[in-house]
Amino acid sequence: MIRCALLRGQPDLDPASFLSPSEAGLIGPRAVPKRRDDFHRGRWIAKKLLMARFPGTGMLDHVITPDERGVPIAHDALLRPRPVSLSITHTAGFAGAAVVDAPGQVGIDAEVMIAEPSAIARDYFTEQEQALATGDPMAATIIWSSKEAIAKALGEGLRLSLQSVRVVAIGEAAADGWREVSVEGGLGVWAWVGGCVVAVAGAERPEWERKLGTGD
Numbered sequence: 001m002i003r004c005a006l007l008r009g010q011p012d013l014d015p016a017s018f019l020s021p022s023e024a025g026l027i028g029p030r031a032v033p034k035r036r037d038d039f040h041r042g043r044w045i046a047k048k049l050l051m052a053r054f055p056g057t058g059m060l061d062h063v064i065t066p067d068e069r070g071v072p073i074a075h076d077a078l079l080r081p082r083p084v085s086l087s088i089t090h091t092a093g094f095a096g097a098a099v100v101d102a103p104g105q106v107g108i109d110a111e112v113m114i115a116e117p118s119a120i121a122r123d124y125f126t127e128q129e130q131a132l133a134t135g136d137p138m139a140a141t142i143i144w145s146s147k148e149a150i151a152k153a154l155g156e157g158l159r160l161s162l163q164s165v166r167v168v169a170i171g172e173a174a175a176d177g178w179r180e181v182s183v184e185g186g187l188g189v190w191a192w193v194g195g196c197v198v199a200v201a202g203a204e205r206p207e208w209e210r211k212l213g214t215g216d
């Protein structure tokens with residue numbers, strides 16, 4: 001099961017209550033406040049998700065460090081890797097995370113609606129994607145977010161050519177809010193459209209562990 005979670009807003013977070021000293025050190029003293037807030041909110045919501053996956057654990061029983069590509073890797077407090085794959089995202093006002101049992105793959109990306117998608121579409125979309133997105137900023141945002149989610153699930157991020165991830169169709173919204181996004185080859189993508197678009201790439205339909213609550 002792919003579990004995912006989305007946090008809205010800026011809860012009053014005391015980093016010492018959920019980050020080990022080594023994790024806190026990952027964000028340098030010169031990081032701009034927005035980057036610091038994003039890092040904190042992303043780690044906070046990811047650890048809430050790990051606590052749900054590993055009942056009986058607390059925030060400080062999880063240590064998340066990036067591998068050499070930037071992929072967030074979940075460990076226990078003794079720095080032994082957890083048997084899960086993890087993905088983290090942050091965008092204006094939101095932070096999200098997704099986790100799946102290894103050897104599964106998962107990537108999550110959240111985007112507020114792209115108001116003027118033409119430059120992104122020109123540079124990163126295939127002709128078919130441009131046709132899907134023309135005059136439809138929501139479709140453009142879903143396509144962009146889906147590509148990023150796949151790039152993260154593959155561990156490549158923007159090193160991957162986003163032209164090589166080809167969205168061919170966006171389904172209708174289902175009762176649970178997810179819309180299936182068809183991508184040529186590769187993993188499935190599901191997009192949930194709320195105050196922001198959330199795309200999750202993986203082998204199965206994701207389930208919400210927490211959605212849009214502020215911190216508690």
Ligand SMILES: CC(C)(COP(=O)(O)OP(=O)(O)OC[C@H]1O[C@@H](n2cnc3c(N)ncnc32)[C@H](O)[C@@H]1OP(=O)(O)O)[C@@H](O)C(=O)NCCC(=O)NCCS
Pocket residue numbers: 038039042069070071072087088089090091108109110148151152153154155156157158159
């Ligand atoms: C991964 C990437 C696509 C995310 O970009 P974004 O959509 O702007 O940012 P998001 O908030 O959605 O995601 C950021 C999170 O992605 C994760 N991430 C970073 N690199 C990743 C990778 N190679 N694979 C999977 N996840 C990655 C991290 O958890 C990061 O958050 P954190 O640093 O707080 O832990 C982008 O940062 C990237 O490609 N980074 C690696 C390559 C790089 O550094 N290129 C330089 C610019 S081209």
